[in-house]
Amino acid sequence: MAYNFQFSGLLPYLQNLVDGLVTTVVITLITTVLGCLLGTLCAAARAGQSSFKSKVVGVYVELIRNTPFIVQLFFIFFGLPALGLRLSAWEAGTLAMVINLGAYSTEIIRAGIEATPKGQIEAAKVLGLTRFQTFVRVVLPPAIQKIYPALTSQCIIVMLGSAVLSQISVQELTFAANFIQSRNFLSFEVYFVVAGVYLLLSIGMRQLFNGIHYLVFPNLRAQR
Amino acid sequence: MKTTKLFRNSKTILGKCIRMVGAITLSLSALSAQANQLSAIQERGELVVAVPQDFPPFGSVGKDLQPVGYDVDMAAFLAESMDLKLKLVPVTSANRIPYLQTGKVDLVISSMGKNAEREKVVDFSRAYAPFFLGVFGESQATVKSPADLAGKVVGVTRGSVEDLELTKVAPSSVTIQRFEDNNTTISAYLSGQVEFIATGNLVAAKIAERQSNRDLVSKFMIKNSPCYIGMRKSEPELLSKVNTLVAQGIQSGKLDELSIKWFKATLPEELK
Amino acid sequence: MNEFTNWDIFQALILAARWTVVLSLIAFLGGASVGLLLTFLQISSRTALVRIARFYVELFQGTPLLMQLFLVFFGLSLLGIDVSPWTAAALALTLFSSAFLSEIWRGCIESLPKGQWEASRCLGLSYFEIMRHIILPQALKVAVAPTVGFSVQIVKGTALASIIGFVELTKAGTMLNNATFEPFKVFGMVALIYFLLCYPLSVASRHLERKLNVTG
Numbered sequence: 001m002a003y004n005f006q007f008s009g010l011l012p013y014l015q016n017l018v019d020g021l022v023t024t025v026v027i028t029l030i031t032t033v034l035g036c037l038l039g040t041l042c043a044a045a046r047a048g049q050s051s052f053k054s055k056v057v058g059v060y061v062e063l064i065r066n067t068p069f070i071v072q073l074f075f076i077f078f079g080l081p082a083l084g085l086r087l088s089a090w091e092a093g094t095l096a097m098v099i100n101l102g103a104y105s106t107e108i109i110r111a112g113i114e115a116t117p118k119g120q121i122e123a124a125k126v127l128g129l130t131r132f133q134t135f136v137r138v139v140l141p142p143a144i145q146k147i148y149p150a151l152t153s154q155c156i157i158v159m160l161g162s163a164v165l166s167q168i169s170v171q172e173l174t175f176a177a178n179f180i181q182s183r184n185f186l187s188f189e190v191y192f193v194v195a196g197v198y199l200l201l202s203i204g205m206r207q208l209f210n211g212i213h214y215l216v217f218p219n220l221r222a223q224r
Numbered sequence: 225m226k227t228t229k230l231f232r233n234s235k236t237i238l239g240k241c242i243r244m245v246g247a248i249t250l251s252l253s254a255l256s257a258q259a260n261q262l263s264a265i266q267e268r269g270e271l272v273v274a275v276p277q278d279f280p281p282f283g284s285v286g287k288d289l290q291p292v293g294y295d296v297d298m299a300a301f302l303a304e305s306m307d308l309k310l311k312l313v314p315v316t317s318a319n320r321i322p323y324l325q326t327g328k329v330d331l332v333i334s335s336m337g338k339n340a341e342r343e344k345v346v347d348f349s350r351a352y353a354p355f356f357l358g359v360f361g362e363s364q365a366t367v368k369s370p371a372d373l374a375g376k377v378v379g380v381t382r383g384s385v386e387d388l389e390l391t392k393v394a395p396s397s398v399t400i401q402r403f404e405d406n407n408t409t410i411s412a413y414l415s416g417q418v419e420f421i422a423t424g425n426l427v428a429a430k431i432a433e434r435q436s437n438r439d440l441v442s443k444f445m446i447k448n449s450p451c452y453i454g455m456r457k458s459e460p461e462l463l464s465k466v467n468t469l470v471a472q473g474i475q476s477g478k479l480d481e482l483s484i485k486w487f488k489a490t491l492p493e494e495l496k
Numbered sequence: 497m498n499e500f501t502n503w504d505i506f507q508a509l510i511l512a513a514r515w516t517v518v519l520s521l522i523a524f525l526g527g528a529s530v531g532l533l534l535t536f537l538q539i540s541s542r543t544a545l546v547r548i549a550r551f552y553v554e555l556f557q558g559t560p561l562l563m564q565l566f567l568v569f570f571g572l573s574l575l576g577i578d579v580s581p582w583t584a585a586a587l588a589l590t591l592f593s594s595a596f597l598s599e600i601w602r603g604c605i606e607s608l609p610k611g612q613w614e615a616s617r618c619l620g621l622s623y624f625e626i627m628r629h630i631i632l633p634q635a636l637k638v639a640v641a642p643t644v645g646f647s648v649q650i651v652k653g654t655a656l657a658s659i660i661g662f663v664e665l666t667k668a669g670t671m672l673n674n675a676t677f678e679p680f681k682v683f684g685m686v687a688l689i690y691f692l693l694c695y696p697l698s699v700a701s702r703h704l705e706r707k708l709n710v711t712g
Binding site for chain 3: 005069071072078079082162164166177187188199202
């Protein structure tokens with residue numbers, strides 16, 4: 001079969017791609033911040049003394065981790081309006097991503113918290129720190145440091161998962177690709193270029209996270 | 225740091241790979257096209273047709289998840305007349321043309337309308353089914369023309385004729401939400417995510433008939449856009465065969481029969 | 497017209513879930529074979545091989561699975577290779593899971609103390625002997641739990657095959673939704689079936705992890 005590749009056919013749609021890229025980046029940014037925050041709160045609840053809270057969080061984490069993201073997305077977008085909560089595609093997509101990252105980061109952060117030696121918590125108690133102070137100042141910093149690579153990898157995975165938001169008409173990068181494909185029918189060219197953009201995005205995110213790691217945990221510098 | 229070095233490496237390799245892929249694609253595109261598609265189909269003994277599975281009454285699924293509908297019966301009629309086995313491939317509005325371009329199907333019988341962009345990549349048969357594009361919404365909504373849509377949210381299936389036409393006529397303040405397939409568009413309307421949808425009259429009638437929680441009535445018509453059978457470009461033998469069969473079907477009353485079965489009316493005169 | 501009872505919907509979904517299971521198995525076996533090869537490339541001493549493997553892993557970990565599916569499905573066809581949704585889904589999921597599995601396994605091997613390599617070498621063992629008797633038995637033990645854990649990702653990844661027209665659980669869900677117009681019920685059942693498939697794997701993975709942490 002003869003097929004001529006026409007990458008130049010994409011040029012008129014450059015603006016669509018840029019707009020899509022911006023949306024993907026913004027959604028990823030919001031998701032990373034809110035998702036990790038949600039994960040920290042839930043991890044604290046899991047490690048905390050209330051067994052009820054711990055169980056609720058447990059159910060949430062298991063439900064999200066054991067069902068596909070696309071099904072969760074359809075649920076939030078099509079299901080929640082029946083309960084009276086109508087979100088725009090953009091809001092529904094971002095909410096689904098935050099909930100998704102929240103569940104994964106809960107598990108990751110909890111693993112870090114559990115690795116904190118009991119003695120340190122007891123020492124904090126002896127020093128008269130409140131439970132909140134103990135959690136924020138004693139337990140959390142080494143926990144985050146320990147699980148930082150796993151947590152940031154998860155953020156990148158969630159960024160890549162945002163491609164699925166195109167299915168509910170969020171105008172992110174994959175939506176732009178599909179849109180262009182439906183106008184000029186250059187499917188391979190579009191997907192090839194957009195896959196490349198995603199690759200650069202994930203490499204860029206990794207580098208950025210490494211940079212932040214370097215700034216936030218200066219005690220690691222000596223080890224490099 | 226180790227990863228930093230790895231990334232630097234991967235970038236140079238990436239460059240090499242792009243050049244390599246470029247070279248491969250150039251040499252492959254030089255390969256010659258295969259000969260007459262009609263004889264290829266006859267040799268194979270099987271007609272592969274793209275049909276919708278999310279667009280009643282043209283195509284949806286029965287209890288066993290097999291496609292049923294006007295387009296499906298149309299495909300069966302063609303295969304039968306050509307004495308071929310029939311293989312149905314369910315597609316969406318967005319991916320039916322890539323399916324055709326990439327040779328995954330011989331024909332697209334998927335309530336497809338004709339427009340200039342599509343004619344660049346697809347050859348069309350004569351029309352085989354009626355289709356009136358319109359904007360539909362709840363009965364109490366007061367919208368009578370594209371201008372009345374200002375500030376409203378309209379759902380449409382991406383890449384469909386209704387998408388392209390609506391994009392042309394809608395004022396700039398209309399939010400057009402484009403969905404992957406008709407199924408998602410319909411769900412978006414039924415769950416209240418969009419106030420209106422642009423789709424075909426027969427499809428809207430089918431939705432209104434099947435569900436009750438939100439009514440769906442015609443607001444205004446955009447375009448008369450009958451359906452055509454699509455095939456790959458420059459296959460004159462296949463095109464003329466399909467055209468002959470469609471004409472025969474119309475003359476013998478076979479298509480009217482299908483139309484009564486699925487649309488509850490005979491085909492309009494202008495198609496005959 | 498079609499009147500679907502709840503039982504009809506559930507039955508149709510369960511039947512479609514077969515293909516989710518079959519596709520998951522193919523992707524896991526394919527991914528494991530390719531992943532194993534990649535793991536050895538990644539820990540080899542040849543820089544060129546390491547780079548190729550690293551590039552492969554970066555490529556498939558750094559792009560969305562959805563894009564990989566689109567590219568395999570539409571891209572290969574344009575290059576003149578005919579791929580069915582079956583082949584495309586199996587191939588894309590194999591590429592995807594091999595990248596992640598090899599990364600998991602490389603991590604397991606590298607988590608073993610360097611001293612073990614050095615000690616074995618001092619004892620005069622060859623590369624093959626070190627692998628066979630020292631490294632792999634230990635790495636295998638560490639690797640079981642995360643590997644089972646990743647299989648959950650594979651099962652969930654098969655949901656995206658629905659977008660290229662592969663009729664598995666999610667696709668059956670959208671098709672039935674269109675025939676019944678009851679998204680809440682249909683996607684509820686779809687989510688439930690995925691949960692029933694994935695949860696046992698998650699539990700098994702955690703159980704294995706705990707068991708190994710105690711003994712190891």
